[in-house]
Amino acid sequence: MEIICQDLSFSYPEGDHALFTGLNFSISGGGFFSFFGLSGSGKSTLARLIGGLLQPDSGQIKKDGVVNGLLSYNTERLPGWMTVEEHLKKVVCPGRELLLDELITRFGLRDFIEHKFTRLSMGQKNRANLVRYLVQDFDLLIADEVLANVDEPSRNSILAFIKRRFPSKTFIYISHNANEVALFSKLIFVLPQAGPNGISSLVVISGLDAFGPEETDHSIVGDKILEILRASSQGHW
Amino acid sequence: MRLLQFLVIFLTGMLILMSVKYLAGLSDYLIPPPNEIVVLITRKSGDFLFPAINTTLVAVAGHFLAILVAAAVAFLARTGSRFANMVRTAAYNLQAYPVVAIAPIVFIFLGDGLASRLLIASLICYFPLLLSFLGIFSDPVTDVEHFFYQTGRLDSLTELAIRTFENLDKIITVVAGSATLAMVGTIVAEFLAATNGIGYVIRKSLYQNNLAVILASLFFIGLCSSMYLMAVETAGKIVKSRLLR
Numbered sequence: 001m002e003i004i005c006q007d008l009s010f011s012y013p014e015g016d017h018a019l020f021t022g023l024n025f026s027i028s029g030g031g032f033f034s035f036f037g038l039s040g041s042g043k044s045t046l047a048r049l050i051g052g053l054l055q056p057d058s059g060q061i062k063k064d065g066v067v068n069g070l071l072s073y074n075t076e077r078l079p080g081w082m083t084v085e086e087h088l089k090k091v092v093c094p095g096r097e098l099l100l101d102e103l104i105t106r107f108g109l110r111d112f113i114e115h116k117f118t119r120l121s122m123g124q125k126n127r128a129n130l131v132r133y134l135v136q137d138f139d140l141l142i143a144d145e146v147l148a149n150v151d152e153p154s155r156n157s158i159l160a161f162i163k164r165r166f167p168s169k170t171f172i173y174i175s176h177n178a179n180e181v182a183l184f185s186k187l188i189f190v191l192p193q194a195g196p197n198g199i200s201s202l203v204v205i206s207g208l209d210a211f212g213p214e215e216t217d218h219s220i221v222g223d224k225i226l227e228i229l230r231a232s233s234q235g236h237w
Numbered sequence: 238m239r240l241l242q243f244l245v246i247f248l249t250g251m252l253i254l255m256s257v258k259y260l261a262g263l264s265d266y267l268i269p270p271p272n273e274i275v276v277l278i279t280r281k282s283g284d285f286l287f288p289a290i291n292t293t294l295v296a297v298a299g300h301f302l303a304i305l306v307a308a309a310v311a312f313l314a315r316t317g318s319r320f321a322n323m324v325r326t327a328a329y330n331l332q333a334y335p336v337v338a339i340a341p342i343v344f345i346f347l348g349d350g351l352a353s354r355l356l357i358a359s360l361i362c363y364f365p366l367l368l369s370f371l372g373i374f375s376d377p378v379t380d381v382e383h384f385f386y387q388t389g390r391l392d393s394l395t396e397l398a399i400r401t402f403e404n405l406d407k408i409i410t411v412v413a414g415s416a417t418l419a420m421v422g423t424i425v426a427e428f429l430a431a432t433n434g435i436g437y438v439i440r441k442s443l444y445q446n447n448l449a450v451i452l453a454s455l456f457f458i459g460l461c462s463s464m465y466l467m468a469v470e471t472a473g474k475i476v477k478s479r480l481l482r
Contacts, residue, residue, distance in 0.1 A: 070387050072383075072387075073383070076381070076383055076384060077381045078381070078384075079381060079398070079399060079402065080381075080402055080480070081398070091388070091390065116482075129384075133384070
């Protein structure tokens with residue numbers, strides 16, 4: 001599996017300058033990758049370009065070996081007229097019922113599975129939404145702040161589980177949390193602050209590719225976080 | 238509550254009318270005394286209640302017909318296709334014609350029976366319903382539809398279910414609002430040319446200059462309209478509470 005962005009340029013029609021200009025980068029193989037950047041740096045736009053929801057002004061995005069690519073984001077909602085359980089059972093891909101059951105337990109959905117979506121807390125909503133994507137037939141999942149409202153211990157446990165359970169799938173995880181990005185990612189693609197001509201290159205930092213905070217040295221994590229934050233603030237501080 | 242609102246409005250209207258009558262010294266021939274109206278409403282209620290019920294039943298049928306047709310047309314016209322644009326333009330243009338102006342054509346072709354009353358009742362509440370449904374059905378609910386779109390499951394029925402559910406409050410409001418329009422449409426049709434219903438009673442009394450009968454008719458129209466509005470609103474609340482429970 002390989003995603004290659006070649007000479008990618010994009011600007012919003014209502015924007016006064018380009019967001020990306022001649023951007024090149026590639027993501028190869030399965031694993032956990034992240035996009036990191038300050039608010040408004042263009043992470044979600046880049047995700048939507050890769051997901052095909054937006055079309056670049058010029059350049060191209062090749063997705064070799066991606067048969068089923070999905071994009072999920074944190075404000076998504078389940079249909080309000082059915083319970084979470086009814087919805088999940090309806091949308092699970094055939095043959096993945098056991099996986100669904102496992103995810104319901106692992107993601108802590110069991111206690112509110114019979115509730116309707118509107119009755120859930122923000123964190124519960126995020127988890128229920130992510131579960132339904134994980135029981136689809138996919139080889140690439142772009143997850144745009146999908147755990148934004150989930151508490152940190154649960155988030156760490158969910159990310160560790162996803163990495164162990166889906167080692168061959170490609171995840172592009174978008175987050176504002178430098179700590180989890182540093183810990184879990186194989187590679188971190190940092191979007192610097194855009195100049196007047198937009199972003200023309202990403203800063204690629206190798207992550208710790210770990211399965212949780214307990215197995216890594218805090219000082220190494222701290223250094224990595226600092227490196228990521230410095231890269232994201234280029235042109236800002 | 239609706240009944241109480243109606244009674245307050247009707248009694249206020251009567252009070253103003255009677256004040257004008259007695260302050261200006263108008264004759265009983267022009268504005269009948271209150272006891273005459275009370276006698277009509279209480280002792281001869283059958284003369285008004287049955288035509289009013291007849292009118293209400295036609296209005297209910299016309300209202301349902303309009304809801305079904307408007308929903309179906311809006312569903313077909315919700316996309317950005319040529320057909321959709323044509324339906325939208327036609328709907329906007331046609332609603333500019335007052336139904337009262339079209340009514341004579343309906344009576345010429347369909348006569349003065351049930352079909353004309355039903356059609357005019359439907360027509361008068363159809364366009365507001367169609368425009369609301371068009372707006373609701375053509376507006377994507379991205380946060381809910383995204384998953385279905387991504388996984389290739391967003392068929393027309395799913396899209397319709399999502400957009401209907403997400404706009405339930407708007408739909409209930411517009412359906413309840415158009416209920417009174419259906420009632421108005423039926424009465425207008427009866428007043429113009431039909432031979433049945435409370436509108437026909439009003440037309441006959443107009444020829445006899447009998448204001449007491451007109452006022453008694455208005456009382457029963459208000460009573461039936463309030464009851465129908467109440468029924469529609471209650472049905473809306475039940476549907477909503479069942480879906481959200």
